[in-house]
Amino acid sequence: MLAPIVSALIVWSLLIAAYFILWNVAQVLMAPIAALYLRRHQLQQTRRARALATHLAAPPLVSIIVPAYNEELTIVDSVSGLLALDYEASEIVVVNDGSTDGTLALLQQAFQLVPASLAFIQPLKCAPVHGIYRSVADPRLVVLDKANGRCKADASNAGINAASGALVLVIDADTLLEPDAVTRAVLPFLEDPTIVAVGGNVAITNGCRIEDGRITAITLPRSWLARFQIIEYMRAFLLFRLACASLNGVVLISGAFGLFRRDAVIAVGGYDQTAIGEDMDLTIRLQQHFRRRGEPIRIAFDPHPLAWTQVPEDWASLESQRCRWRRGLLQVLWRRIGMLGNPRYGVVGAGVLPYMSFFEGLGPLLEIAGYLVTAIAAMLGLLAWKYFFVVLLVSVFFGTAVTLVAVLLSDLATRRYMSGPDLTLLIAVVLLENFGYRQIVSWWGCVGTAQALTGTDGGWGVMKRRAFKSA
Amino acid sequence: MIEAEYGSGRLALELIQASAVFVLVMIAVVVWERTGYAIGQWRQRRLERRYQSLIQRALGGDDDAVRALAASPARHRLALLVQLITPLIENRDPGRIARTRVITQGLAFFSVADRYLRSVWWWRRAIALRAFGLMQIRERTGAIVAALDDTHPAVRAASLDALTDLQDPASMQAIVVRMHDATLQRGRRAAALGAFGQQSEEFVLELAAIDPAHRLNYARALAVCGSARARPVLCQWTADDRLPVRAAAFEALARVGLDDEAVGVALEGLNSPDVSVRAMAARALHGSTGDAVTARLTSRLDDAWPVAVQAARSLRSIGPSGLAALRATSARVDLAGQLARQMLWERERA
Numbered sequence: 062m063l064a065p066i067v068s069a070l071i072v073w074s075l076l077i078a079a080y081f082i083l084w085n086v087a088q089v090l091m092a093p094i095a096a097l098y099l100r101r102h103q104l105q106q107t108r109r110a111r112a113l114a115t116h117l118a119a120p121p122l123v124s125i126i127v128p129a130y131n132e133e134l135t136i137v138d139s140v141s142g143l144l145a146l147d148y149e150a151s152e153i154v155v156v157n158d159g160s161t162d163g164t165l166a167l168l169q170q171a172f173q174l175v176p177a178s179l180a181f182i183q184p185l186k187c188a189p190v191h192g193i194y195r196s197v198a199d200p201r202l203v204v205l206d207k208a209n210g211r212c213k214a215d216a217s218n219a220g221i222n223a224a225s226g227a228l229v230l231v232i233d234a235d236t237l238l239e240p241d242a243v244t245r246a247v248l249p250f251l252e253d254p255t256i257v258a259v260g261g262n263v264a265i266t267n268g269c270r271i272e273d274g275r276i277t278a279i280t281l282p283r284s285w286l287a288r289f290q291i292i293e294y295m296r297a298f299l300l301f302r303l304a305c306a307s308l309n310g311v312v313l314i315s316g317a318f319g320l321f322r323r324d325a326v327i328a329v330g331g332y333d334q335t336a337i338g339e340d341m342d343l344t345i346r347l348q349q350h351f352r353r354r355g356e357p358i359r360i361a362f363d364p365h366p367l368a369w370t371q372v373p374e375d376w377a378s379l380e381s382q383r384c385r386w387r388r389g390l391l392q393v394l395w396r397r398i399g400m401l402g403n404p405r406y407g408v409v410g411a412g413v414l415p416y417m418s419f420f421e422g423l424g425p426l427l428e429i430a431g432y433l434v435t436a437i438a439a440m441l442g443l444l445a446w447k448y449f450f451v452v453l454l455v456s457v458f459f460g461t462a463v464t465l466v467a468v469l470l471s472d473l474a475t476r477r478y479m480s481g482p483d484l485t486l487l488i489a490v491v492l493l494e495n496f497g498y499r500q501i502v503s504w505w506g507c508v509g510t511a512q513a514l515t516g517t518d519g520g521w522g523v524m525k526r527r528a529f530k531s532a
Numbered sequence: 533m534i535e536a537e538y539g540s541g542r543l544a545l546e547l548i549q550a551s552a553v554f555v556l557v558m559i560a561v562v563v564w565e566r567t568g569y570a571i572g573q574w575r576q577r578r579l580e581r582r583y584q585s586l587i588q589r590a591l592g593g594d595d596d597a598v599r600a601l602a603a604s605p606a607r608h609r610l611a612l613l614v615q616l617i618t619p620l621i622e623n624r625d626p627g628r629i630a631r632t633r634v635i636t637q638g639l640a641f642f643s644v645a646d647r648y649l650r651s652v653w654w655w656r657r658a659i660a661l662r663a664f665g666l667m668q669i670r671e672r673t674g675a676i677v678a679a680l681d682d683t684h685p686a687v688r689a690a691s692l693d694a695l696t697d698l699q700d701p702a703s704m705q706a707i708v709v710r711m712h713d714a715t716l717q718r719g720r721r722a723a724a725l726g727a728f729g730q731q732s733e734e735f736v737l738e739l740a741a742i743d744p745a746h747r748l749n750y751a752r753a754l755a756v757c758g759s760a761r762a763r764p765v766l767c768q769w770t771a772d773d774r775l776p777v778r779a780a781a782f783e784a785l786a787r788v789g790l791d792d793e794a795v796g797v798a799l800e801g802l803n804s805p806d807v808s809v810r811a812m813a814a815r816a817l818h819g820s821t822g823d824a825v826t827a828r829l830t831s832r833l834d835d836a837w838p839v840a841v842q843a844a845r846s847l848r849s850i851g852p853s854g855l856a857a858l859r860a861t862s863a864r865v866d867l868a869g870q871l872a873r874q875m876l877w878e879r880e881r882a
Binding site: 104105107108109110112113116117118177178179180182195197200248250251252253254447448451454455458459461462465466468469472473476479484488 | 544547548551552554555557558559561562563565566569570618621622655658662666686689690693696717718719720722723726727756837841844867870871873874876877878881
């Protein structure tokens, strides 16, 4: 009676072990690829190279799109920071997406907005625009007041419609940009005509001192939740995305910072209002559109921190965010299943999407199943407890080492959290992340999967934001 | 049972050991790298403090300071060169550039830079080229031009940067003949050409006369460096068989300005079946006056969006008659009316 169960457990355990080995091998292989890309990028993007934008008689106009829904805590600081960027050929289009708080009133007061006429056609679908305001204080600022479209995609589309720049930079309302962020991001467009979009490394503002919309001191936050997310962001941005960029297979440009060719975004229909992960959905559709037509496409990624964003510091907001990310990932992978393994889509179809499906799609499920099955087998006496701990220890150690590789890359790319105490704390965070936090995040991945399969709409949830001054 | 399947306890122990060693090695690497960086930063700050006042005096014309810098230990020279040359990226004051040249000669700049230029490492070649450019060392113009054919794209880009900074007329021809070289970064090609302004126009026109196949590139170049001298040629190109050439010619005309004949050509361009040609023709009419111009531009406010935008902007620029046309249109509720209201609002606030 027990024999088939034992056999199934053996097979399952072996599968989990094989998966675990493969995942680690993939991570270790990614590290040198990412490091090479980083090194090449740093050698090429010298200060003189970046000065190209100032040497051009007519640098490309960049429209910075800021979708804002109930952002009264941060919007004025954000817009002030944007108006002070060192790239002069820019306009700022804030899209007030039917906010119910004082977002619009604060903008009107701070930037002397007056009703104005702005003519634009609407190649992209979006909810109706009720009012258009322009700043008397700075004519580069335009504010669209529109009906709530129930998603960031709708507000972004409205902003892209109204944009007059050939390039559109879509950011979050609580994103702070580095003063030279736009100059850095524009550079690849000046160098390579096949560039369609540029993504940037996104860093975390929690714990930082912010004055007049600028980061003036970078320290680790007090919240352990925020500290764990810093480590996660390092892994995501400086390992996987750098490796993807090195292979010209970027499939995700973060919603917090993405510079796109406006005509390319319009050609693929803009942001999809039905997509949960609208940023990833757009990036993959761009890859699909150009590769299907056999047209050259390159999506670049800048490992330098170009943008700063807040991360949730409470469990409920984080759970809601992670479940949404999970549903978004699964939705995109399902919608683009035709690209999976298809060599017509180059490295994206043949490499990146299969990797994401196998490791990121299945990862949380297999991890949780692995813990459960091994523990149950040990409890039933089918497996010696010491092997449970062997699996656990090896998993923790390898995970820690891979994260330390990401920390090293982050050091090389960004030089953040460089003090001795911060380093000690960072290493502690890397170790402690494996005991509880990682498992909880994987569990949320399972919850998100269940929501995706049952069609449950967990919504965006409400992230508890803090004003920048107290971040 | 399963215990046997997992293999011996020794293997498990080795696995744990291996993964633990991996962690320890990574911690050591992170700490080592951070320590190395901190030491490098500390050394750099120390050198900056030590030489800052000397450099300022040397840049101010103090020959004793120049000699003192020249007598600095050889191990400090690279850092000193970086400290002297890097500010030239932003500060292009000719006096400072000349003074920096004098100071760096005493620091054996040429022997370092020439060694870097021959290096097998591409980034060293790129550094040397950019340094030559920033300090406008015309003795190395030949080497910089030769680097336009380097095997590494980043070195070719650095070479264009250097030529942009160098502004040596002897290199102009080399830049112009490479306008079609797609292996050179397009933004840098434009910047290098733009650095010479109208000086390069003559070369562009000469080459264009014997190379009609690349007329599109020449038209784009004239949009950067063209003057009234190029106008007749550009007017001819507005009748080229290739629509992109026509559009680019009108775009260049928008820069060089129109005379009476060219206004007629631009008005004719508004009848083109191609949207981009019509849009650029409307743009070229920016600042032109006359009833015919006003009437034709006003009629284009109902055209395709790119044409309507350019027509509205040109109407805004042509004085009372254009404003009157915009006011008349602003009463409309359609897109043309909105466009007219926007132009009037912008005009009022300008």
